[in-house]
Amino acid sequence: xxxxxxxxxxxxxxxxxxxxxxxxxxxxxxxxxxxxxxxxxxxxxxxxxxxxxxxxxxxxxxxxxxxxxxxxxxxxxxxxxxxxxxxxxxxxxxxxxxxxxxxxxxxxxxxxxxxxxxxxxxxxxxxxxxxxxxxxxxxxxxxxxxxxxxxxxxxxxxxxxxxxxxxxxxxxxxxxxxxxxxxxxxxxxxxxxxxxxxxxxxxxxxxxxxxxxxxxxxxxxxxxxxxxxxxxxxxxxxxxxxxxxxxxxxxxxxxxxxxxxxxxxxxxxxxxxxxxxxxxxxxxxxxxxxxxxxxxxxxxxxxxxxxxxxxxxxxxxxxxxxxxxxxxxxxxxxxxxxxxxxxxxxxxxxxxxxxxxxxxxxxxxxxxxxxxxxxx
Amino acid sequence: xxxxxxxxxxxxxxxxxxxxxxxxxxxxxxxxxxxxxxxxxxxxxxxxxxxxxxxxxxxxxxxxxxxxxxxxxxxxxxxxxxxxxxxxxxxxxxxxxxxxxxxxxxxxxxxxxxxxxxxxxxxxxxxxxxxxxxxxxxxxxxxxxxxxxxxxxxxxxxxxxxxxxxxxxxxxxxxxxxxxxxxxxxxxxxxxxxxxxxxxxxxxxxxxxxxxxxxxxxxxxxxxxxxxxxxxxxxxxxxxxxxxxxxxxxxxxxxxxxx
Numbered sequence: 318x319x320x321x322x323x324x325x326x327x328x329x330x331x332x333x334x335x336x337x338x339x340x341x342x343x344x345x346x347x348x349x350x351x352x353x354x355x356x357x358x359x360x361x362x363x364x365x366x367x368x369x370x371x372x373x374x375x376x377x378x379x380x381x382x383x384x385x386x387x388x389x390x391x392x393x394x395x396x397x398x399x400x401x402x403x404x405x406x407x408x409x410x411x412x413x414x415x416x417x418x419x420x421x422x423x424x425x426x427x428x429x430x431x432x433x434x435x436x437x438x439x440x441x442x443x444x445x446x447x448x449x450x451x452x453x454x455x456x457x458x459x460x461x462x463x464x465x466x467x468x469x470x471x472x473x474x475x476x477x478x479x480x481x482x483x484x485x486x487x488x489x490x491x492x493x494x495x496x497x498x499x500x501x502x503x504x505x506x507x508x509x510x511x512x513x514x515x516x517x518x519x520x521x522x523x524x525x526x527x528x529x530x531x532x533x534x535x536x537x538x539x540x541x542x543x544x545x546x547x548x549x550x551x552x553x554x555x556x557x558x559x560x561x562x563x564x565x566x567x568x569x570x571x572x573x574x575x576x577x578x579x580x581x582x583x584x585x586x587x588x589x590x591x592x593x594x595x596x597x598x599x600x601x602x603x604x605x606x607x608x609x610x611x612x613x614x615x616x617x618x619x620x621x622x623x624x625x626x627x628x629x630x631x632x633x634x635x636x637x638x639x640x641x642x643x644x645x646x647x648x649x650x651x652x653x654x655x656x657x658x659x660x661x662x663x664x665x666x667x668x669x670x671x672x673x674x675x676x677x678x679x680x681x682x683x684x685x686x687x688x689x690x691x692x693x
Numbered sequence: 694x695x696x697x698x699x700x701x702x703x704x705x706x707x708x709x710x711x712x713x714x715x716x717x718x719x720x721x722x723x724x725x726x727x728x729x730x731x732x733x734x735x736x737x738x739x740x741x742x743x744x745x746x747x748x749x750x751x752x753x754x755x756x757x758x759x760x761x762x763x764x765x766x767x768x769x770x771x772x773x774x775x776x777x778x779x780x781x782x783x784x785x786x787x788x789x790x791x792x793x794x795x796x797x798x799x800x801x802x803x804x805x806x807x808x809x810x811x812x813x814x815x816x817x818x819x820x821x822x823x824x825x826x827x828x829x830x831x832x833x834x835x836x837x838x839x840x841x842x843x844x845x846x847x848x849x850x851x852x853x854x855x856x857x858x859x860x861x862x863x864x865x866x867x868x869x870x871x872x873x874x875x876x877x878x879x880x881x882x883x884x885x886x887x888x889x890x891x892x893x894x895x896x897x898x899x900x901x902x903x904x905x906x907x908x909x910x911x912x913x914x915x916x917x918x919x920x921x922x923x924x925x926x927x928x929x930x931x932x933x934x935x936x937x938x939x940x941x942x943x944x945x946x947x948x949x950x951x952x
Contacts, residue, residue: 347897349870372918374875391870401866578911580883581858585865596854601726601845612866617858618908632909667861667873667883668918 319526320533321497323384323506326358329467332523338428338465341397343390350376350390352397355430362387369475369660371669381501385431388475389659393588394429394440398460399447405595405608422456428465432493434486435478435657437468439588441492445651446591465516468493472540474547477660479673482552485657487544495520498537509537550660552673553680558645564679565637573675574633576668581614583662583670584639589655592620615639636675644676700749700848703735705769707755707762708789708817712834713780714738714754719837727841730848746772750847752840753826756782756789756817763814763823770824777843778820781833781936785905788833790817790939794947817939830855831886831904833936839888857908859883860900864891872899877922879932884910884942901935906942916946926950 321329333340342355345362355361366379367387379386404420432440444461447454468489471478480486489496494517498509509529512521529537584590594613599606613620616635621628629635647655656672663671704714718739720727727733734744751773757763770776778784786793792800793816801808820826830843839855846853856862860882864871872894873880880899882891886907893900906912916929924932933947 347870348875351868351870372874373877374871391865391875392868396868401868576911576914576917578859578883578914579909580861582861582865582871582883585862597851598842598854599845599849599851601723601730601848603849612862614858614862617856617862619856619858632911665871665874667871667880668914 318509318511318529318534318537319521319524320529321508321510321524321526323382323499323508326384326508328524329510329520330355330357332520333428333430333465335523336426336520338426340428340430341394342430343385343387345376348376349374350387351392352390352394352429352431358384361385361431366473367475369477369664371477371663371671372666373669374664382506383472383499383501385469385497385499386472388471388473388478389433389436389661391586391661391665393586393659393661394432394436395443395588395591397427397429398440398464399443399454399457399591401612403456403610405610408606408608410604410606422459424459424463426463426465427460428467430467430469432466432468433471433659434468434489435480435483435659436588437466437489437492438483438485438657439659440466442589442651442653442655442657443591445653446589449651465494465520466492468496470496470498470537470541471544472499474544474549475660475664476549477663477671478548479550479552479658479660481545481548481658482550482554482673483654483656483658485659487548488541493517498540500533500536500540502536507533509533550673552656552658552676554644554654557676557680558648560680560683561641561645561676564683565641567679567682569675569678569682570633570637571631573636573670574631576670577616577632577636578667579616579632579635580667581616582665582667583672584614584616585612586661586665587643588659588661589643589657590614594620615642640672640675643672699730699732701734701744701747702731702844703746703748703751703769703773704733704738705735705751705753705755706738707753707766707783707820708758709755709780709782709787711738711754713783713832714752716835716837716840717752720841723841727844731844747774748772749774750844751776753778753783753820754780756786756819757814757823758789758817759813761812766820766823775827775847776820776824777828777830778826779830779835779840781831781903781905782817783820784829784831784940785937785943786817786819786939788936788938791934793817793939794934794951819939828853832888833903836888836890856887858887859907860885860887860889860891860894860904863887863889864894867891867895869894872897879919879922879924879928881915881932884912884915902933902943903936905937905940910942912942912946913949916950 340355361384409416447457471487493513592613643655872878878899881902882900885902886904929950930947933943
């Protein structure tokens, strides 16, 4: 474990640039902390923090000059690894023959800086989706393999965070190349920095930093413990899969449909949601066609359209599809939960529907039914 | 029959501002391509030369507001193989449908020196209330790229890529931060049909609902949220009474808050 002084943070950025990384990290845009290009340490939301409750998000001045004293915002890293709109190929008509031209992509080397523990888990889930099986998404895989993950241990939690329930945080334990812990204590401001991979070692070895002493290590542990203690939202996941799949016909789904807007915001902000649609475009001369891939959502009517009509017409059935996929059938499909407890779907739902509350309603109803069955 | 005869296109106007049909002329770069593929047979806004029907595609702009127009739309339908309504007036009655919530005779007496010369209907209604409509293109005004896409799809005999999802889907794909959640702005995006590529949120404003309700538009839940954000009944009525005030979902919601 080494120490990087806050006023020397540009050293890290410069070394990343020297190693031909394109640096993406948190920065303030239009009243939110989003992930975008970072040129210098001044681009970070220094001295700002966020406040989140269901359906509200605000940034405000904090009482220190921390770089990372906030939690996750409206975007996730999937925007870079799995862009929202991508052209897949172009087809040209030449006489009677059709020629296909695959869309090439730039194999950019991204350095993602400020990746949270829950976000690493989300990226690893998408890894399984995109190249864990027989069919591989080459573009995602290339960008992912090229990327450098510089994680940060959360120095605070917000009211929608529930990573402790999903065993995804707040402490960064694996899946990183470098990990930072920001320490502000007694007029000192520095980062504990540690490597978790060979790529991380290479960057760290170019920085020539001092070893952290025991006191610094203890302060680092305190940061994580403090954050853990701030987490107030919980989701009981024991038997959750079985409970949900047993309650497919519950009236809960129609109840949530009264509030759900089927706008799809929860799926767009979710760091693990991966659904997409393809649209084919033609030119007016009938000589060229293009296939464009776009992020899609299971909350749209067209998403479940098959011959004869849409399978999920009612909004209740769409919400049920999303929640039961995330928390139940995802396990069967990918061997893991599809939820990492980041809380984005709760914050960015325009009417503040809370996945933990809806899931616990199912648990309560089923417990009540079990009791009444026993009584009878 | 002559092979590969160009389809004949007609553009019709009812009660409207002409903005939507102008978006066809606004396709400057693509207009010549369009003219090569279709025969623009009847488009008084662009050319005096009017060729007789029948027409393969009719684009209809505007709402029905007079007894005369209520007759005329039937004649157009009879001459058109495919009838596509364009814009909020044709698909929902337009901004002029605000009169549907009041007594139109009072307006006439107030506005016109000689009200007896005015022949008008109480309600401004969408074309679909009068004749069968093959396809609706939403918006106030329509998006010219969507218009091109519909014509293109028709010419290439494929389904147009005009998703009926919420504005939020386009907004999030673009990477725009939600103005409702992050700033508490009133935004109709979650209940509004996509197509504008999240124009207003891209300029840090809430959605005005120009494209009308999306499918399964849960206006009552969104209105509840507006209430908890501090909006009063009057403001909620005003929010839903825009260019698509007379669309079913928006009309019912505004009426619920008017009581």
